[in-house]
Amino acid sequence: MKRSEINRHMKEAKAFFDKMNFNLPAWATWKTNEWKGKYSVCSEIVDNMIGWDLTDFGSGNFGKRGLILFTLRNGNIKKDKKSYCEKIMIAGEHQETPMHYHWLKMEDIINRGGGNLVMELYNSTKDSKYSDKAFKIRIDGLVRDVRPGEKITLTPGESICLEQGIYHRFWGEKGKVMVGEVSTVNDDTADNRFYEEIGRFPEIAEDEDPLYLLVSDYGKFI
Numbered sequence: 001m002k003r004s005e006i007n008r009h010m011k012e013a014k015a016f017f018d019k020m021n022f023n024l025p026a027w028a029t030w031k032t033n034e035w036k037g038k039y040s041v042c043s044e045i046v047d048n049m050i051g052w053d054l055t056d057f058g059s060g061n062f063g064k065r066g067l068i069l070f071t072l073r074n075g076n077i078k079k080d081k082k083s084y085c086e087k088i089m090i091a092g093e094h095q096e097t098p099m100h101y102h103w104l105k106m107e108d109i110i111n112r113g114g115g116n117l118v119m120e121l122y123n124s125t126k127d128s129k130y131s132d133k134a135f136k137i138r139i140d141g142l143v144r145d146v147r148p149g150e151k152i153t154l155t156p157g158e159s160i161c162l163e164q165g166i167y168h169r170f171w172g173e174k175g176k177v178m179v180g181e182v183s184t185v186n187d188d189t190a191d192n193r194f195y196e197e198i199g200r201f202p203e204i205a206e207d208e209d210p211l212y213l214l215v216s217d218y219g220k221f222i
Contacts (some may be wrong), residue, residue, distance in 0.1 A: 009068055052068075
Protein backbone atom coordinates (compact mmCIF):
# COMPACT_ATOMS: atom_id res chain seq x y z
CA MET A 1 0.00 0.00 0.00
CA LYS A 2 1.12 3.58 -0.56
CA ARG A 3 1.78 5.66 2.53
CA SER A 4 -0.48 8.36 1.06
CA GLU A 5 -3.36 5.85 0.95
CA ILE A 6 -2.70 4.79 4.54
CA ASN A 7 -2.61 8.43 5.65
CA ARG A 8 -5.95 9.08 3.97
CA HIS A 9 -7.57 6.12 5.71
CA MET A 10 -6.16 7.28 9.05
CA LYS A 11 -7.62 10.77 8.59
CA GLU A 12 -11.00 9.26 7.77
CA ALA A 13 -10.81 6.90 10.76
CA LYS A 14 -9.91 9.71 13.16
CA ALA A 15 -12.84 11.78 11.84
CA PHE A 16 -15.19 8.80 12.30
CA PHE A 17 -14.04 8.22 15.88
CA ASP A 18 -14.57 11.93 16.58
CA LYS A 19 -18.06 11.75 15.07
CA MET A 20 -18.84 8.77 17.31
CA ASN A 21 -17.48 10.68 20.35
CA PHE A 22 -14.78 8.06 20.89
CA ASN A 23 -11.55 9.63 22.14
CA LEU A 24 -8.10 8.16 21.51
CA PRO A 25 -5.11 8.74 23.81
CA ALA A 26 -3.15 11.95 23.26
CA TRP A 27 -0.16 10.17 21.70
CA ALA A 28 -2.38 8.70 18.95
CA THR A 29 -1.75 11.86 16.91
CA TRP A 30 1.95 12.30 17.65
CA LYS A 31 4.05 13.05 14.60
CA THR A 32 7.10 10.94 13.83
CA ASN A 33 9.55 13.38 15.41
CA GLU A 34 7.58 13.35 18.68
CA TRP A 35 8.34 9.64 19.15
CA LYS A 36 12.10 9.96 18.78
CA GLY A 37 14.10 9.34 21.95
CA LYS A 38 11.03 8.33 23.95
CA TYR A 39 11.41 4.53 24.04
CA SER A 40 12.24 4.56 27.75
CA VAL A 41 8.83 6.06 28.56
CA CYS A 42 6.74 4.41 25.83
CA SER A 43 8.26 0.91 25.77
CA GLU A 44 4.91 -0.69 26.70
CA ILE A 45 3.32 0.91 23.63
CA VAL A 46 6.14 -0.18 21.32
CA ASP A 47 6.75 -3.69 22.70
CA ASN A 48 3.07 -4.61 23.01
CA MET A 49 2.07 -3.17 19.62
CA ILE A 50 -0.39 -0.61 21.01
CA GLY A 51 -1.61 2.04 18.59
CA TRP A 52 -2.66 2.38 14.95
CA ASP A 53 -2.90 -0.72 12.79
CA LEU A 54 -4.06 -0.97 9.18
CA THR A 55 -4.02 -3.86 6.75
CA ASP A 56 -5.46 -4.86 3.40
CA PHE A 57 -4.59 -8.50 4.19
CA GLY A 58 -2.49 -8.58 1.02
CA SER A 59 -5.57 -8.02 -1.15
CA GLY A 60 -4.48 -4.79 -2.80
CA ASN A 61 -8.04 -3.55 -2.26
CA PHE A 62 -8.48 -2.09 1.23
CA GLY A 63 -12.11 -1.12 0.64
CA LYS A 64 -13.07 -4.69 -0.21
CA ARG A 65 -10.84 -6.59 2.21
CA GLY A 66 -9.16 -4.61 4.94
CA LEU A 67 -9.34 -3.27 8.48
CA ILE A 68 -8.20 -0.20 10.37
CA LEU A 69 -8.00 -0.35 14.13
CA PHE A 70 -6.40 1.17 17.19
CA THR A 71 -5.14 -1.04 20.01
CA LEU A 72 -5.84 0.91 23.18
CA ARG A 73 -4.16 -1.41 25.67
CA ASN A 74 -2.45 -4.79 25.52
CA GLY A 75 -0.39 -7.04 27.73
CA ASN A 76 2.65 -9.10 26.89
CA ILE A 77 2.88 -12.54 28.48
CA LYS A 78 6.67 -12.44 28.22
CA LYS A 79 7.16 -9.03 29.83
CA ASP A 80 4.38 -7.85 32.12
CA LYS A 81 1.40 -8.79 34.30
CA LYS A 82 -1.34 -7.28 32.13
CA SER A 83 -3.53 -10.13 30.93
CA TYR A 84 -5.98 -8.24 28.72
CA CYS A 85 -6.33 -6.23 25.52
CA GLU A 86 -8.77 -3.67 24.14
CA LYS A 87 -9.16 -2.48 20.55
CA ILE A 88 -11.40 -0.16 18.61
CA MET A 89 -11.94 -0.97 14.93
CA ILE A 90 -13.84 0.29 11.91
CA ALA A 91 -15.57 -2.19 9.61
CA GLY A 92 -16.62 -0.55 6.37
CA GLU A 93 -19.72 -1.42 4.37
CA HIS A 94 -19.05 -4.91 2.90
CA GLN A 95 -15.38 -4.50 3.87
CA GLU A 96 -14.30 -7.98 4.89
CA THR A 97 -11.97 -9.03 7.66
CA PRO A 98 -11.23 -12.55 6.37
CA MET A 99 -11.91 -15.86 8.08
CA HIS A 100 -9.58 -16.63 10.98
CA TYR A 101 -9.38 -17.92 14.52
CA HIS A 102 -6.98 -17.61 17.45
CA TRP A 103 -5.13 -20.40 19.22
CA LEU A 104 -4.73 -18.52 22.51
CA LYS A 105 -6.88 -15.39 22.52
CA MET A 106 -10.47 -15.34 23.73
CA GLU A 107 -12.39 -12.23 22.76
CA ASP A 108 -15.64 -10.32 22.88
CA ILE A 109 -16.48 -8.43 19.68
CA ILE A 110 -18.82 -5.49 20.40
CA ASN A 111 -20.86 -3.38 18.01
CA ARG A 112 -20.23 0.12 19.37
CA GLY A 113 -22.50 1.83 16.85
CA GLY A 114 -22.86 3.22 13.34
CA GLY A 115 -24.65 0.28 11.74
CA ASN A 116 -25.03 -3.50 11.89
CA LEU A 117 -22.04 -5.86 11.98
CA VAL A 118 -22.35 -9.18 10.16
CA MET A 119 -20.22 -12.11 11.31
CA GLU A 120 -19.93 -15.54 9.67
CA LEU A 121 -18.92 -18.39 11.99
CA TYR A 122 -17.57 -21.94 11.88
CA ASN A 123 -16.08 -24.15 14.54
CA SER A 124 -12.72 -25.66 13.60
CA THR A 125 -11.50 -29.24 13.46
CA LYS A 126 -8.25 -30.49 14.95
CA ASP A 127 -6.55 -29.99 11.56
CA SER A 128 -7.90 -26.40 11.29
CA LYS A 129 -10.59 -27.15 8.71
CA TYR A 130 -14.18 -26.00 8.93
CA SER A 131 -16.22 -28.26 11.18
CA ASP A 132 -19.57 -29.45 9.81
CA LYS A 133 -21.06 -29.62 13.31
CA ALA A 134 -23.26 -27.09 15.06
CA PHE A 135 -21.83 -25.36 18.12
CA LYS A 136 -22.75 -22.85 20.81
CA ILE A 137 -21.75 -19.24 21.23
CA ARG A 138 -22.81 -16.49 23.63
CA ILE A 139 -24.31 -13.16 22.61
CA ASP A 140 -24.38 -10.74 25.53
CA GLY A 141 -24.19 -13.73 27.86
CA LEU A 142 -27.09 -15.60 26.23
CA VAL A 143 -26.33 -19.04 24.75
CA ARG A 144 -27.17 -19.52 21.09
CA ASP A 145 -26.88 -22.58 18.84
CA VAL A 146 -25.05 -21.82 15.57
CA ARG A 147 -25.00 -23.79 12.33
CA PRO A 148 -21.72 -24.09 10.39
CA GLY A 149 -21.34 -20.99 8.23
CA GLU A 150 -24.26 -19.19 9.86
CA LYS A 151 -24.24 -15.41 9.65
CA ILE A 152 -24.92 -13.54 12.88
CA THR A 153 -25.96 -9.88 12.76
CA LEU A 154 -24.94 -7.74 15.73
CA THR A 155 -26.92 -4.54 16.13
CA PRO A 156 -25.42 -1.54 17.97
CA GLY A 157 -24.80 -2.47 21.59
CA GLU A 158 -24.69 -6.24 20.99
CA SER A 159 -21.59 -8.35 21.54
CA ILE A 160 -20.45 -11.89 20.83
CA CYS A 161 -17.97 -14.02 22.78
CA LEU A 162 -15.56 -15.97 20.60
CA GLU A 163 -13.57 -18.75 22.21
CA GLN A 164 -10.33 -20.12 20.83
CA GLY A 165 -10.70 -22.08 17.60
CA ILE A 166 -13.90 -20.38 16.39
CA TYR A 167 -13.45 -19.23 12.80
CA HIS A 168 -14.98 -15.81 12.13
CA ARG A 169 -15.07 -13.16 9.45
CA PHE A 170 -17.00 -9.91 9.59
CA TRP A 171 -18.06 -6.79 7.69
CA GLY A 172 -20.36 -3.79 7.99
CA GLU A 173 -23.85 -4.43 6.66
CA LYS A 174 -24.52 -0.84 5.66
CA GLY A 175 -22.21 2.09 6.31
CA LYS A 176 -19.28 2.15 8.72
CA VAL A 177 -19.47 0.28 12.01
CA MET A 178 -17.40 1.10 15.10
CA VAL A 179 -16.35 -2.26 16.50
CA GLY A 180 -14.90 -2.84 19.94
CA GLU A 181 -12.82 -5.79 21.07
CA VAL A 182 -12.07 -6.85 24.63
CA SER A 183 -9.86 -9.91 24.93
CA THR A 184 -7.04 -11.72 26.58
CA VAL A 185 -3.55 -10.64 25.45
CA ASN A 186 -3.30 -10.10 21.69
CA ASP A 187 -0.33 -11.26 19.61
CA ASP A 188 -0.80 -10.54 15.90
CA THR A 189 2.62 -11.97 15.08
CA ALA A 190 1.82 -15.52 16.23
CA ASP A 191 -1.82 -16.07 17.26
CA ASN A 192 -3.82 -15.62 14.04
CA ARG A 193 -4.81 -18.70 12.04
CA PHE A 194 -6.26 -17.46 8.75
CA TYR A 195 -8.20 -20.01 6.70
CA GLU A 196 -6.38 -18.91 3.56
CA GLU A 197 -2.82 -17.69 3.33
CA ILE A 198 -2.78 -13.91 3.52
CA GLY A 199 -0.52 -11.04 4.54
CA ARG A 200 -1.22 -9.51 7.96
CA PHE A 201 0.90 -6.34 7.77
CA PRO A 202 1.13 -4.31 4.54
CA GLU A 203 4.25 -3.60 2.55
CA ILE A 204 4.39 0.18 2.36
CA ALA A 205 5.52 2.31 -0.57
CA GLU A 206 6.81 5.50 1.06
CA ASP A 207 5.45 8.17 -1.28
CA GLU A 208 5.00 10.67 1.59
CA ASP A 209 5.75 11.00 5.30
CA PRO A 210 3.59 9.08 7.79
CA LEU A 211 0.66 11.02 9.19
CA TYR A 212 0.75 8.87 12.36
CA LEU A 213 2.89 5.81 13.03
CA LEU A 214 1.47 2.32 12.62
CA VAL A 215 2.48 -0.36 15.11
CA SER A 216 4.48 -1.91 12.28
CA ASP A 217 6.42 1.38 11.93
CA TYR A 218 7.81 1.50 15.47
CA GLY A 219 10.95 -0.45 14.66
CA LYS A 220 11.83 1.93 11.83
CA PHE A 221 11.10 5.29 13.43
CA ILE A 222 11.59 4.98 17.21
